[in-house]
Amino acid sequence: MQDPGGELALAPVVTYGGDEPGLAATKPARGKKINPKSAHVKRYVDHLHDQQQRAVRAVGAKKVYSYVYSFDGFSADLAARQAAQLRAMPDAVAVTEDRKVTTQTSSTSAFLGLDKPGGLWDQLAGPxxxxxxxxxxxxDSGVWPDSQSFANPDVSGKAYAPFTDFHGTCDLATDGSWDEGDCNGKIVAARHFDEAWGGDAGIKSQMPWEFLSARDYNGHGTHTSSTSGGDHGVAATGPTSIFGAITGMAPRARIASYKALWSAKDGSTASGADSDVVAAIDQAVADGVDVINFSVSGTTTDLLDPSEVSFLAAAEAGIFVSASAGNSGPATTVAHPSHG
Incomplete structure (x- = not known):
């Protein structure tokens, strides 16, 4: 997998306040979202790309990802000598080695008190x-679009109206695992990120069982998607049928799936690289999501970790970021310190 390369000194799109001569501010006003198609945003994005490309050329590296919306930086294949050269540049904030992260989980509406009389569901006219x-x-690891938790219309027959201010897209799959009908209005975006593994060709050679799309082989991403935003009153199936009807925490929310974790063949876990995760965060911010759910492991100490910096920028732009704290104790092992 790639070294993720560097974080540079300029602010990303969602936090840029207009300090660069000739470049208007792109930070969205409170309660607003960025429009990646606006002229101001495009000009500033071009400026960030130019800055990043100069740094890449200076060390003789090849850029893999460029991050601009929630993080000013890039990922690249870097030898130790090149990483040292990049660290010495005056505009370089940090150079971070790519690391793997893995799935984590917890749940339930009752624990959060959503279904209590007078609880949040009652306050929002019911689930x-x-x-x-x-x-x-x-x-996460993707989503299984055929699940009834993502049906449109929902169980009650209520359809989801088209969005007009969301910029997400759904990528079709070269292996036939995702087609146009899989983004049905409940699922409104479906992208996959695998450059750290060598792209689709790398996934195919290392994990031939995996889908070359946002379709979920592992199941964890489907679980977290349905837990966070699955339709109301869906009949549980298989071994979980003993639970009866199931409902997501925000059952009428739409799901935008960004697959950055790739599964073991036996489905025991799924893992991904920081460089792919930051690319997914950057895309989610550009698309205009309201919430980012990240039930995945992460650093316990590094406040300059690229994912943490990206999450902080997303939060500053008004996106609610929900990241898991970990599956073990004590308190000193809590992951994602940017949420502390």
Whole structure:
């Protein structure tokens, strides 16, 4: 997998306040989102790309990802000598080695008190309407679009109206695992990120069982997507049928799936690289999600970790970031310190 390369000194799009001569501010006003198609944003993005390309050329490296919306930086294949050269540049904030992260999980509406009398669901006209007009960006192992938790219309027959201010897209799969109908209005974005593994060709050679799309082989991403935003009153199936009907935390929310974790063949875990995760965060911010869900491991100490910096920028732009704290104790092992 790639070394993720460097974080540079300029602010990303969602936090840029207009300090560069001739470049207007792109930070969205409170309660607003960025528009990646606007002229101001495009000009500033070009400026960030130019800065990054100069740094890449200076050390003779090849850029893999360019991050601009929630993080000013790039990932690249770097030899130790090149990493040292990059660290010495005056505009370089940090150079971080790529690391693997793995799935983590917890749940339930009862634990959060959502279903209590007078609870949040009651305040939002019941679970049949809670989450309406919100988009949850789930960065995980993908989603299984055929699940009834993502049906449109939902179980009650209520359809999801088209969005007009969301910029997400759904990528079709070269292996036939994702087609146009899989983004059905409940699922509104479906992207996959695998450059750290060598792209689709690398995944195919290392994990031939995996889908070359946002379709979920592992199941963890489907679980977290349905837990966060699955339709209301869906009959559980298989071994989980003993639970009866199941409902997501925000059942009328839409799901934007960003697959950055790739599964073991036996489905025991899924893992991904920081460089792919930051690319997924950057895309989710550009698309205009309202929430990012990240039930995945992460650093316990490094406040300059690229994912943490990206999450902080997303939060500053008004996106609610929900990241897991870990599956073990004590308190000193809590992951994602940017949420402390």
């Amino acid at each position: 049949e309407d809670a989450g309406e007009d919100l988009v949850i960006g789930v960065i």
